[in-house]
Amino acid sequence: MLPVEEQLKVITSGTMQIVPMDELKKKLERGVPLNIKLGVDPTSPDLHLGHAVPLRKMRQFQDLGHHVTLIIGNGTALIGDPSGRDSTRPPLTEEQVEKNAQTYVSQAMKVLDPEKTSIVHNGDWLKPLNLAKMLELMSKFNVARILEREDFHNRYANGQSIALHEFIYPVLQAYDSVVVKADLEMGGNDQIFNLLAGRDLMRAMGMEPQVALTVPLLVGTDGVKKMSKSYGNYVGLTDEPNDMYGKLMSIPDELVPAYFRLCSTLPVAEIDKIDEQFKDGTADPYALKRQLARNICDLYHGEGAGDAAQASFDAQFKKNEAPENMPEFPLSVVQTNDEGKVYLAKLLVDLGICKSAGEGRRLIDGGGVKIDGKPVEPKCYNVDPALFSAGTTVQSGKRHWAKLV
Template identity: 65%
Template sequence: MLSVDEQMRIITSGAAQIVPEADLRKKLEKGEPLNIKLGVDPTSPDLHLGHAVPLRKMRQFQDLGHNVTLIIGNGTALIGDPSGKNSTRPQLSQEQIEANAETYVSQAMKILDPEKTTIVHNGDWILSMDLAGLLQVCSKFTVARILERDDFTKRYQSQTPIALHEFLYPVMQAYDSVMIKADVEMGGTDQLFNLLAGRELMEKMGMEPQIALTMPLLEGTDGVRKMSKSYGNYIGLTDAPKDMFGKTMSIPDEMIGKYYRLASSLTPAEVDKIDAALADGSADPYELKRALGRDLCDTYHGAGAGDEAQAEFDRVFKEGQLADFPEKHVELTVNDEGQIYLAGLLKDLGLSASAGQARRDIDGGGVKINGKAVASKSYNIDPSALKLGDTLSVGSRRPSSPTLPTSRAASFRRRLPSTPPTSISFVPSAVRLPASVTRRTARTSCASARSAATSSKLPATSSC
């Protein structure tokens, strides 16, 4: 094993909190492998880079010679983690949980060393616990203690219902630590209460308490909200290389250092050099993002995937060539004046996160038809403003990357009778309607791709 000082440097790099850090050093000084715990509830089948942050820290522990236990929360998932929630989570069925767990483990092994990972399911002890056992564990906590967590306090004060079973979640997560005799438990910063509950329960049961180690929540490609599929700002571990690379190119410059530290394969010392270069202005943010995109693709898709994804990115977006994109369907809405609501169309196509964002994109000059900016306040457009072969794009103009194309783009193809669907370009709002419009919607087929284009926002590119 490395020296305690060197291990501490690696372990603390990128960590948000270690409680208490002095006790972690004492555990390391014993010279014995520690038992590192990470519990995950398989509430979703797919993982993204945000999920990968604690997994990457777990891999560092493995490389340092420590034991790693990944707990699949098929028991706690039946309750639903209330952390950061302002309402009760919907309960999942056991079948959903088991199906999600299978894909979760396979994706987690893209990061962890399968040969050095112990996988257990907390349903093995939670679901078999009798009432006497449950009461014994619950007796170690008070309602006042559980209400100390911020999200419960806010819900209680606002008279938002808190289901009784939600109180059991931190108790059951704490019991996991007792069952596997954890030395260190990891989680996101929103998990600190649960991790400290585990420390408290272990002490009350006469065990050496675990260390709570939290990792920062990784912001998504918008650089504002935490990475989430529901926000559309995520980079999935199973994303195609071209999409993974393109989305990486969309992160704001100010997020480069954090992405390198939390998501890349670089060592802490290498990331320190990048941070220093960014601070003194000697680094090129554009080239750093390209290198980061290559690194992520190689990590999750194998060596060489990054170079191929970069070449595709350059071919499609730097050289202005369009690639084939997957198909999707959208509803085109025409108002009483025969106009297309452009802001709504941008939202439906995934080019803007919301209609409000689309209006801001329009007002900021970021929405373009064939490269020409749409006038401010032009939220409605005449169908005749778009014709066959036109390209609709969205993207802010960032001075730091003047050579990049627009950040999000969409092109379209229309299915015509006896005509191959790929033979003609079409913008959805070019639907021909009679002068007297009696129907308010027209359906067309469109294709979408989130392959990405600039350093400010990643292109969510579409085709029809």
């Protein structure tokens, strides 16, 4: 294993907090692999780059010679993590959780080394808990401390409901650390309370407490809000390479260093050089974004996917050519209304370009819709059917195309 200081250079890269740092150093100085814990609740079937940030950090631990334990929270997901929430999460059924868990693991293994990863499900030890054991665990915590956490404090101060079962969540996550004997637990920066609860419970049960490590929440492609499917500013791990590449090319220049540090496979020393280039003004953001997009496409779709996506991107945007493999639809999808016109907003939905007629109208009003390369005027929702024939292309923005055949 590398010397402690060299390991810490990698471990601290892109982290927010390590609590406490001196305990982590002592654990590393023993020279034996640590057990690194990450718990994930499979509340949705698809992951995005924001979800992958702690997975990337775990992979760094693996490359340093440590072992990781990925806990699939099929028990805790039935409650729902209250961290960062201003309302109680809607409950999921066991069937939903198990279905999501299967997808979660397959996507996580695109980042982690399967040979160095233990995958466990906390439902295996949480669901069989009896009343006596639950009372023992809950007796190690007090309500005043739990109400100190920011999300509960804010909800209580604002008179918003806090369901009693939400108080149990940090207790159960802490118990996960006891069961797997974690040396270090990581999570997003909004998870710090839950991670420290694990330290407290391990200490109360006579164990050496885990170290808590947090990573920042990834800012989405809009450069404003955290990455989230609900905000539409996400890059999905299962996005097609061309879509993934295009989305990454759209991020603001100032996010490039953070995306390299939190999402890419580049060595820390190379990322440090990129940071310096941005600081001294010598960086070429466009070229670096292309490098970033290729790297991430290769990570999730295999070697060569990035080069292929870049070639498609260049053909489409730099040479103003239509993509070679755009989706094709039969001409019969074009339907006229009672006025003998084609309601373009609905056609955009039928062509898979947008999800609703309302979104279609917004795209038209924004001037981003083209038929055979000619822009559609804003507010022009009903168009002449003569515009459409076999071979006609319909385009919205730079990435969404359809061809009639």
